[in-house]
Amino acid sequence: MPEILIPLMLLKASLSELVQSAMAQRFKVDIPSIEFQETPKEFEGDITIVVFPMLRYIKGNPAEIARYLGEYVLTHAPEIAEFNVIKGFLNLSLKDSAYIRFFNSIRENHEFGIQKTSSEDAIMVEYSSPNTNKPLHLGHIRNILLGYSVSEILKASGKKVYKTQIINDRGIHICKSMLAWQRFGNGETPESTGVKGDKLVGNYYVKYDQLYKQQVSELKTPGHSEEDAKKNAPILLEAQDMLRQWESGDPKTVELWTMMNNWVYDGFERTYKHLGVDFDTYYYESQTYLLGKAFVSEGLKKGVFLKKEDGSVWCDLTDEGLDEKIVLRADGTAVYMTQDIGTAIQRKKDYPDVEGMVYTVGNEQDYHFKVLFLILKKLGFSWAENLYHLSYGMVDLPSGKMKSREGTVVDADDLIVEMTDTARDISKELGKLEGYSEEERERIFKMIGLGALKYFILKVDPKKRILFDPKESVDFQGNTGPFIQYTYARIQAILRKAEFDFAVDSRVQQLDEKEKDLIKQLEIFPELVQQAAHNYSPALIANYSYDLVKFFNSFYQSIPILGAESEDQRIFRVQLSKAVGLTIKNALKLLGITVPERM
């Protein structure tokens, strides 16, 4: 594994050591860790050591300690040019040569900030995980983008990652669509109608629901309560019967089930492809719930679970401050929890190198996962310590919550088309991309539309709710995906116009303030990737990309790049632009956003 040198991190490490030995020498104390901070721009300096936390270990005047440390560091660290002290803050200024050395180390590094896989252990990330009776909607989009991005971030931090999903292909909901299709379908298929498979099946689910409601209202005559009617609608009884047939393995039912599920999978795959996401492996509930049942009986033997008189099996979590939770029904059939236990164990069996799992699931299931993780720990699985529920907030519309039954959902495929349309309209209005082939333009419009959507969703902290207004769509100005993409495209224009050999080493000795700002901004990217992986938060990367772009734009506007005074300076600035471009590209890649060479 090639060691990747990240000078800023190295510098911090060596400064930490220096400060620690300085403190030991003079005050005879061990300071376990040194706190660093980027120096705010209103103060002189590049990197700041905060002295206040040291006061816990040694009493004294923070400013005096800071001055002492400043002197010490200045004489012992060759990278430091000067220092100043304000209260307990020791601000250090780096020499230009330190900047240049750092810059030269990343300049041609196309993988800057991206670590190679360095661990033997793998992490499995689950995301998307839809039901097979409805098309994907905006809520799924947040899930999918988050899960995919977190996978990419984990990979970039040096982890091995398997992307997966659990497909809820089992249960009464799919039977409802099947039934409606049998009754009204006339043998329709996605091929015969040209309708996307998931949409077709979703339509029959709606048809079922309409018929069901009609039957309920018919039954709800005097003498029949509404509750009664809901339970006894003929179509529902028929669906329940079908589920029993499916569970008993009736060949015709299973055949229909297989056919319709495959239509749905095909439809989903097309949406995933449009979104630019993929999976390494798939799990189906129909295949894992049995294993879950097996482990419930094992847990029963071990005393982890208890059986009640009626035959249902429970897990007592009252010691942990939670409730009792059912893990198997009285009739011996599996519940949600049963199959999740089975799925987790199955995954570990299939991929023994998996030492942790991330579940991308909405926050309405916080409690479920708390319980699931606890049960797996109680069952004695060591890897259960490394399970993480990547919980995210809902996507709300201005009209309120999305409800599929009320038709207030934003369809995923429609949304992608709308975003592309918006990108096309705006581009045409601005007169961009003239002289490009139709095909090429469409490719870029889609890239921009998706960039806007992805960035809009990922820049928000996962646990917060998002308000999404489809009418206003998504901005293309300011802190947005297209703005970042646009800056990348402009950088590419600079590179196209700069007609010299990039292999030439820059001989620049003195740096402009703006140049330093940019290099500083570049430096923090690798650390940020680690931090984002640690927090499972794409939002950090998104906001970083935007900051970097702001720094670049300011640089771009205030000093000449191609028209710099000296040849060396010109080369340096072009090279700097190139490095910024590479970093933007790498950062956006972690968000699943692609960049156009021109837009």
Added chain:
RNA sequence: GGCCUCAUAGUUCAAGGGAUAGAACAAAAGUUUCCUAAACUUUAGAUCCAGGUUCGAAUCCUGGUGAGGUCACCA
């Protein structure tokens, strides 16, 4: 009601216990001899309330208020 999450400019989002709480959109004003004006530069504007912890709190703790979620032999 019990438990969980959230609350920051008019709006949408930032801020690993650190310095004067940052951006963007919307509003007002300015900048195109130069690499893409989808840009840049100004101006104005915010931590829900009350306590506590400490050198220092938007951040941690307690109690309110408000919004959402969850408390199924549904998934």
